[in-house]
Amino acid sequence: MNxxxxxxxxxxxxxxxxxxxxxxxxxxxxxxxxxxKESMNVRxxxxxxxxxxxxTNKMNHSTSNNLESSINPVQKTKSRWRRAxxxxxxxxxxxxxxxxxxxxxxxxxxxxxxxxDGIDFxxxxxxxxxxxxxxxxxxxxxxxxxxxxxxxxxxxDNDFCNRLRQKFPNHExxxxxxxxxxxxxxxxxxxxxxxxxxxxPLPSINKKVRNGILDASHRVLTPNGTFRQLTNMPWVFHLFxxxxxxxxxxxxxxxxxxxxxxxxxxxxxSRTNP
Numbered sequence: 624m625n626x627x628x629x630x631x632x633x634x635x636x637x638x639x640x641x642x643x644x645x646x647x648x649x650x651x652x653x654x655x656x657x658x659x660k661e662s663m664n665v666r667x668x669x670x671x672x673x674x675x676x677x678x679t680n681k682m683n684h685s686t687s688n689n690l691e692s693s694i695n696p697v698q699k700t701k702s703r704w705r706r707a708x709x710x711x712x713x714x715x716x717x718x719x720x721x722x723x724x725x726x727x728x729x730x731x732x733x734x735x736x737x738x739x740d741g742i743d744f745x746x747x748x749x750x751x752x753x754x755x756x757x758x759x760x761x762x763x764x765x766x767x768x769x770x771x772x773x774x775x776x777x778x779x780d781n782d783f784c785n786r787l788r789q790k791f792p793n794h795e796x797x798x799x800x801x802x803x804x805x806x807x808x809x810x811x812x813x814x815x816x817x818x819x820x821x822x823x824p825l826p827s828i829n830k831k832v833r834n835g836i837l838d839a840s841h842r843v844l845t846p847n848g849t850f851r852q853l854t855n856m857p858w859v860f861h862l863f864x865x866x867x868x869x870x871x872x873x874x875x876x877x878x879x880x881x882x883x884x885x886x887x888x889x890x891x892x893s894r895t896n897p
Contacts, residue, residue, distance in 0.1 A: 730756075730822070730853060734879040735763040738820055738851050741887065742767070747817040749773040751808070751843070753801045753836070754823035758787050760853070764820070765791060775811065777801055802835035805842045815845050821852045826860050837867055841891040850888040857884040864888055 738760055742750065744767055755761045755776045764774055777797045778784050784798040799807050801823060808816070819840045825833050840850055850868065854860060857875055864871045869890030876883045 730759045730883070731876070731879045732759065732763070734853065734876040734883050734885070735760045737874050737876045738853060738885040739763045739767060740874075741849075742818055744769050744772055747772055749775065749813055749816040750818045750820065751804065751816040752776045753804070753819065753821045753840075754778060755787055755796075756783055756822055758790050760820060760822060761787060761791060761794075765794065773813070775808070775813065775816070777804060777807060802832055802839055804836075804839045808843055813843075815848075816843050817845055817848050819844060819848070819850045821850065823852075825852065826863055837891065844891070848889075850891070852886040852888065853883065854886060855879075855881055855883045857882055861886070867891060 748771070750764060750768075750772060752761060752764065752774070755778045758776075761774075761776055768774055773795075775795045775797065776787060776791070777799050778787060779798065779800060781798065784796055787796045795811070797807055797811075801821075808814075821840075823836065825836070828836070837850075844850065852864065858873060861871060861873055864886050868888035869892055870888065872887040874885045874887065876885065
């Protein structure tokens, strides 16, 4: 901002001495004006610098956010479902993907206990869960696990994985394909597991994929290990699992919604035309 200074002699009828006084005052005023200009220039430079820094910071923050989004494209999905209750997330997934999701509601605590009952946690070294969903069975496994037990949870869906990591931050949550569990376990340094606990809708899965999952489970199970499968259609698929396993035991969970049950399977035979 510029300030105009009048240095011309006064055009009035005052005496010559008044002219000198005014000239002196004008000289002082010019000096003051120079100081004001310098002060204002410094202030303007400071304001400009602050505005520039603010703009630069906003641009950097925007660029950082864009870069993070490109590196981690699941961030929006994570924030979208972070506060949704488990039943809501499960229901929406069921509507979107149909029978590739095992159920339209999470398993009850009664069903979770049924599938875990009979596992010898004292002697088991490693337990593998497939298709954990929102984690009701995972929660039961975590409650019963001993310090020496290793729990490995494999889930393919990204939103379910995020939910599981929120609930069980100190456990191994692996986002991956159940048909490749032997490869996944090899990368984790695990040779075999004592039990496989499955929440996958195996009868609804493509036959080739289903056979791949059961073959992979057989390869990693110990000789006396069990394959434990949830079902929301009690007894209906008993013969189906008998085509894969020599020994199949069914446990009914009447208090689950809908009524459900668990197949406890041992002695994997083959993938003959189920």
